[in-house]
Amino acid sequence: MSKVILITGASRGIGRSAAILAGARGWSVGVNYASNRAAADETVAAVEAAGGMAIAIEGDVSDEAAIIAMFDATEHAFGKLDGVVNNAGIVAPGSMLADMDIARMKRMFDVNVLGAYLCAREAARRMMTSRGGKGGSLVNISSAAARIGGPGEYVDYAGSKGAIDTLTLGLAKELGRDGVRVNAIRPGLIETDIHASGGKPDRAQQLGVTTPIGRPGTADEVGESIVWLLSDAASYVTGAILDVAGGR
Secondary structure (H helix, E strand, O other), rough: OEEEEEEOOOOOOHHHHHHHHHHOOOOOOEEOOOOHHHHHHHHHHHHHHHHHHHEEOOOOOHHHHHHHHHHHHHHHOOOOOOOOEOOOOOOOOOOOOHHHHHHHHHHHHHOOOOOOOOHHHHHHHHHHHOOOOOOOOEEEEEOOOOOOOOOOOOOHHHHHHHHHHHHHHHHHHHHHHHOOOEEEEEEOOEEHHHHHOOOOOHHEEEEEEEEOOOOOOOOHHHHHHHHHHHHHHHHHOOEEEEEOOOOO
């Protein structure tokens, strides 16, 4: 059955892979991006080439109005939502907490926590059967950092992802009787360009060899897990936090 999916932060990395894999199932995808329109257009083209339909939607997830607009745009284009991937997030250059300024921490929590909560709220409003939705699946993207802590690099990022884990557990219980499943994925060391934005473009490659599997993961490997949780194959899975981290 064809589905309508909105993916935040879908112009690159894990979000992009999930969008393309959704397209391969014939699904329609709202491809949200913050600023890189060219990358978003490439994702749209790749989704369509895979067999789905897609539109690019600009919007910063720290902006409530932008979030509402991106949900509206997806539903206007394709109809009522079946799933949302709460993926948009940022990381900052490695630093000890003692050296972080408040501007960095405010931005981190505005995007990674408040933005994720607002996206989850909007997903609930649109998919809850008691509010006219048809039920669906919310997949929150956490991080293995939530349980490791990010010491010496980004305890702020790790903390923001800890909030995502808690959101997942609570919201799954809130929405279970309303036809909405809520799960999280905690990726580990995955080869995406988020590491470059943290100042260490080769971080996944360097540390990936220390995992039990012995290599970093790929965005597609995480994407496959996301698409499974969105699909009807995961119909009895809610409140789960799935580590996709090579055993790390």
